[in-house]
Amino acid sequence: MFLLPIIIIAITTGLLVFLLLSRGDKAVHQKEDREKARAELASARAVYEQVETRLFDIIENKIDRKYTREIREGEVTIGMPAEFLLMAWGHPAEIKAQAGEETWIYPQEKNAAQTGITEVQILNKKVLSWKDN
Numbered sequence: 001m002f003l004l005p006i007i008i009i010a011i012t013t014g015l016l017v018f019l020l021l022s023r024g025d026k027a028v029h030q031k032e033d034r035e036k037a038r039a040e041l042a043s044a045r046a047v048y049e050q051v052e053t054r055l056f057d058i059i060e061n062k063i064d065r066k067y068t069r070e071i072r073e074g075e076v077t078i079g080m081p082a083e084f085l086l087m088a089w090g091h092p093a094e095i096k097a098q099a100g101e102e103t104w105i106y107p108q109e110k111n112a113a114q115t116g117i118t119e120v121q122i123l124n125k126k127v128l129s130w131k132d133n
Helices: 001-062 065-073 080-091
Strands: 092-099 100-107 113-121 126-130
Touching: 001 065, 065 080, 080 113, 080 126
Parallel strands: none
Antiparallel strands: 092 100, 100 113, 113 126
């Protein structure tokens, strides 16, 4: 009778020690995983920056230097190729196509309480015009 409670206490103690020791092991693995993810992110960022630099060199040398500035500053100008609009503002939230012309719709935050949209008209793969709503 006296032996059963001792066995239960010993098993419980062993289980608690196991859980505590394995918990520390998880923390070590989580830290290693975080460090590995940081290293992979830094590597991917470096590759992205190299590609971006090469891309802007091509744009400046073969097309027009002003587009490089506009893309980097997020500006859009009439006549800008649609591909450069994608680089400057990203993909639109919506695209409406009608009679050979497309309207790309971008949501815009005016302030914390107000939002609006910017509609960019694309014709022959170039920016024709835009308006804020």
